[in-house]
Amino acid sequence: MGSGDIITPLVMGILLGGLYALIALGLSMVFGVMRLINLAHGDLVILGSYGGYALMTLLGLDPIVGLVISIPLMFLLGFAIQKYLMGRAFGISSEAPLIIAFGISLVLQNANQILWTPLSRALNTSYSNLSFSIGLRQFPLTYLLDFTAGIIVMLALRAFLIHTYLGKAITAASQDKKAAQLMGINTKRVYGYAFAIAMISAAIAGVFLGMTFPFTPTSGVSFLTIAFGTVIIGGLGSMLGTFIGGIILGIVQTLGGYFFGPASQMLIVYVIVLVVLAIRPQGLFGR
Amino acid sequence: MKLKATRSKLTLIPLAALILVLALLPLIGAPQSWLLYAFLFFIYLAMANMWNLLAGYSGLISLCQPAFLGLAGYTLAIGTWVGLPWWAGLLGGATVAALFALLISVPVFRLSGIYFAIGTLVVPEALRMVFYLWRPVGGQMQGAGAGYMIKGTGGVSTHLIYWLAFVLGIGSIFLMKRVLKSKLGLGLAAIRDNERTAASCGVSVFKLKLYTFIIAALVTGLSGAVYYLYQGYIEPSATFNVRWTMTLLLATVIGGIRTEEGPFIGTIVVVFLYFLLARYAGYSLLIQGMILIGLMLLSPQGIVGMLRRSRYYRYLAQCVST
Numbered sequence: 001m002g003s004g005d006i007i008t009p010l011v012m013g014i015l016l017g018g019l020y021a022l023i024a025l026g027l028s029m030v031f032g033v034m035r036l037i038n039l040a041h042g043d044l045v046i047l048g049s050y051g052g053y054a055l056m057t058l059l060g061l062d063p064i065v066g067l068v069i070s071i072p073l074m075f076l077l078g079f080a081i082q083k084y085l086m087g088r089a090f091g092i093s094s095e096a097p098l099i100i101a102f103g104i105s106l107v108l109q110n111a112n113q114i115l116w117t118p119l120s121r122a123l124n125t126s127y128s129n130l131s132f133s134i135g136l137r138q139f140p141l142t143y144l145l146d147f148t149a150g151i152i153v154m155l156a157l158r159a160f161l162i163h164t165y166l167g168k169a170i171t172a173a174s175q176d177k178k179a180a181q182l183m184g185i186n187t188k189r190v191y192g193y194a195f196a197i198a199m200i201s202a203a204i205a206g207v208f209l210g211m212t213f214p215f216t217p218t219s220g221v222s223f224l225t226i227a228f229g230t231v232i233i234g235g236l237g238s239m240l241g242t243f244i245g246g247i248i249l250g251i252v253q254t255l256g257g258y259f260f261g262p263a264s265q266m267l268i269v270y271v272i273v274l275v276v277l278a279i280r281p282q283g284l285f286g287r
Numbered sequence: 288m289k290l291k292a293t294r295s296k297l298t299l300i301p302l303a304a305l306i307l308v309l310a311l312l313p314l315i316g317a318p319q320s321w322l323l324y325a326f327l328f329f330i331y332l333a334m335a336n337m338w339n340l341l342a343g344y345s346g347l348i349s350l351c352q353p354a355f356l357g358l359a360g361y362t363l364a365i366g367t368w369v370g371l372p373w374w375a376g377l378l379g380g381a382t383v384a385a386l387f388a389l390l391i392s393v394p395v396f397r398l399s400g401i402y403f404a405i406g407t408l409v410v411p412e413a414l415r416m417v418f419y420l421w422r423p424v425g426g427q428m429q430g431a432g433a434g435y436m437i438k439g440t441g442g443v444s445t446h447l448i449y450w451l452a453f454v455l456g457i458g459s460i461f462l463m464k465r466v467l468k469s470k471l472g473l474g475l476a477a478i479r480d481n482e483r484t485a486a487s488c489g490v491s492v493f494k495l496k497l498y499t500f501i502i503a504a505l506v507t508g509l510s511g512a513v514y515y516l517y518q519g520y521i522e523p524s525a526t527f528n529v530r531w532t533m534t535l536l537l538a539t540v541i542g543g544i545r546t547e548e549g550p551f552i553g554t555i556v557v558v559f560l561y562f563l564l565a566r567y568a569g570y571s572l573l574i575q576g577m578i579l580i581g582l583m584l585l586s587p588q589g590i591v592g593m594l595r596r597s598r599y600y601r602y603l604a605q606c607v608s609t
Contacts, residue, residue: 037401085580092587095348098404099540099583106533106576113569221529225412228405267416270409277406278394 008137009254017250018147019212021243022205023223024230025153026198028242031231033174033194036097040104042224044199047108048074048206049215050116052123063123063207070203078199082192112217123210146208153201154243170194229273235283244285298606310453313446326449326517328558329456333510335538335550336459337503340466343545344475345499350532351407354414355384355504356511357526363512364435364521368424373440377512384508388501396493415527434522437515448517455510463547471498537575541582543591552590
């Protein structure tokens with residue numbers, strides 16, 4: 001990116017931010033509704049990447065088409081995790097859900113490692129290496145796909161939360177659990193759906209992540225940190241805030257790389273996250 | 288009463304014998320692999336005890352322990368490169384870890400509960416990047432990051448390093464007992480029961496939490512430095528790695544969080560599984576993850592919680608504590 005031109009890293013940052021937002025939306029949703037930091041979110045996203053990889057190598061499906069199969073599976077898995085593990089953990093103690101999430105992360109990472117070996121994989125498609133141009137500048141097509149997917153999923157989640165009964169129930173349960181229960185909302189089921197929907201976004205994020213970057217069974221941790229950064233900057237629970245947070249983080253990363261060299265770009269991201277945490281723990285757009 | 292006292296002393300004998308055997312392990316010609324596992328046990332035990340002090344007793348779910356042990360390890364390594372003796376490196380490492388805890392307490396102590404956990408999770412990630420880029424002493428950067436041999440440890444026998452770990456591991460148990468009985472421990476108990484009431488009764492919540500954070504950083508740092516003294520090599524990606532956090536969390540939670548004996552029992556399980564499944568690294572962690580989830584749902588107080596339901600264990604615990 002050292003072409004001496006600031007527009008290129010800026011556009012790359014915005015597009016990359018769409019991917020970060022896509023990864024962070026599920027985390028933001030689960031946190032907003034259940035006050036749970038899902039430490040397994042990064043690994044669930046990577047599970048989505050491996051799902052795409054499996055469908056691509058075994059059935060020869062395009063990863064995006066493969067989502068038709070992987071989304072229902074991830075939805076069920078999410079519902080089951082919430083019903084049988086997380087839901088029970090909430091009754092035990094405040095740190096129990098966090099520890100269970102940690103356990104899920106361990107299981108997923110190592111199951112992936114056993115199934116797929118620690119080798120780095122990628123979702124290579126016929127359009128992986130294509131590019132598009134704005135003016136004279138060339139950009140990878142996958143980045144544009146990431147951004148588009150990020151916007152679509154964000155708008156879909158927002159519309160779902162605002163306009164459907166279930167979405168309204170989820171919002172109600174996140175604002176005041178007891179009041180929601182008094183209004184006849186089955187909060188346990190609502191939590192199940194919220195987690196399952198977060199898993200759908202994880203499945204989608206996993207596929208687009210896999211098309212953009214190579215991944216290994218342990219990649220989840222670094223993407224979890226990025227998702228945290230996104231959610232912290234954007235404010236937890238707000239879908240639009242999360243999206244803007246992703247864009248900011250993407251721009252910080254690419255501009256950091258532009259000014260200080262590509263090696264230090266992630267360090268700058270982490271420093272910004274810590275600074276935002278120290279100054280505004282509720283996020284730039286949080287209430 | 289007297290009979291009970293002598294009987295409790297009798298039950299202490301096997302425990303004392305076990306400690307003695309562990310202390311003499313290098314001298315009685317135990318196989319190298321046993322020494323390694325006992326060494327790991329002591330290091331993990333000291334660190335898990337400190338994590339229990341933070342997460343179990345002070346409500347600080349710290350996910351930045353790798354930062355402390357890594358900084359101490361790097362202080363030791365860099366110290367040996369500029370000609371410091373190794374023991375000064377150990378002490379310097381512990382000091383650097385404690386100072387770093389003081390430094391990051393400025394941003395992270397503004398956060399509470401879950402936000403504290405998120406904030407601390409970012410710290411080791413940032414440090415890993417720092418050590419990828421920054422090579423403080425010695426030669427050209429090769430590949431990614433500042434990997435260092437720990438120099439001039441030829442004179443340090445592995446037996447001595449083993450005994451250092453032994454003292455740290457056993458010492459951390461007594462330190463926990465001491466801290467929990469002190470004014471600090473009583474204050475922490477008050478905060479845990481009800482933070483607002485404690486604060487209004489004159490308990491300085493911020494100060495007490497800061498003290499525990501620094502104590503935990505100091506001991507974790509010292510253990511980390513001893514670990515790297517043994518390993519003889521340090522590099523950023525394995526050092527500032529979430530795997531350390533996982534090990535400490537597993538040891539504490541499997542044994543029983545917020546119990547004094549929990550980390551001891553949990554560390555035995557973790558090291559034993561590590562030993563048993565040494566050839567299948569992935570399976571070992573997979574099984575530990577499943578144990579973690581299952582145990583948390585069935586017995587949130589870990590193995591200790593299960594054991595406490597048996598009368599014999601309660602009797603034994605009573606004997607040890609008197």
